[in-house]
Amino acid sequence: MENLRIEKTSDSPAVNLDPDSGILEIKGRSIADDINHFYQPILTWIDSYSKKPHQKTVMKMFFSYYNTSTSKSISEILKKLDELHKKGFDVKVCWYYDEGDESSMEDGEDFKEFINLPIEVIESK
Numbered sequence: 001m002e003n004l005r006i007e008k009t010s011d012s013p014a015v016n017l018d019p020d021s022g023i024l025e026i027k028g029r030s031i032a033d034d035i036n037h038f039y040q041p042i043l044t045w046i047d048s049y050s051k052k053p054h055q056k057t058v059m060k061m062f063f064s065y066y067n068t069s070t071s072k073s074i075s076e077i078l079k080k081l082d083e084l085h086k087k088g089f090d091v092k093v094c095w096y097y098d099e100g101d102e103s104s105m106e107d108g109e110d111f112k113e114f115i116n117l118p119i120e121v122i123e124s125k
Contacts, residue, residue, distance in 0.1 A: 001052070004045045012038050013063065017045055022054025030066040030073075039073035046080045053089055057081065062096035062124065063104065074111065082117045093119040 001019040008014035013028030024046075032038045059081055061074070078093065085091040095108030108121035 001048060004041065006041075015042060017042070017049070019049055019054065022057040023060065024057065025060045025062075027060070027062040029064050030070040035067065035069040035073055039070075039076070043073075043076055043080065046077065050080065050084050053084055056090040057084065057092070059091070059093045060096065061093065064098065071107075075114070078111060078115050078117060078119075082115050085117050091117060093117055095119055095121045096124045097121070099123055099125050 003019065004015060004017040006012070006015035008028045009032075011029060012032045013026050013030050015026050017024045026042075030038075059077070063070070066074070081091050081093065093111075095111065097104035097108060105121060105123070108119065112119040112121065
């Protein structure tokens with residue numbers, strides 16, 4: 001299975017999904033006009049990855065800003081990872097937020113309550 005890499009732009013985050021290490025990263029701003037179009041390849045990649053995942057998967061998410069449409073895509077990603085976790089695989093999500101950004105911290109805490117997946121909310125300095 002191939003890595004999925006998407007370069008960061010002014011309105012979409014950098015993406016690096018590495019099946020060999022099990023480290024999946026999304027980092028940056030997510031405000032693209034057609035957010036569903038942007039996230040569809042990521043969701044499709046996770047579906048394929050879930051058929052033969054690394055024993056330990058770590059999803060690292062760090063959004064400097066994202067719009068409401070992105071939160072739906074984040075939820076879909078987390079649901080797919082939760083399914084993998086329920087199958088007995090070691091799956092962890094690291095939700096990073098800028099120091100002092102209480103809104104982003106609360107978003108991470110909200111996602112934590114929404115899903116049974118282990119989510120660590122981490123302040124980035």
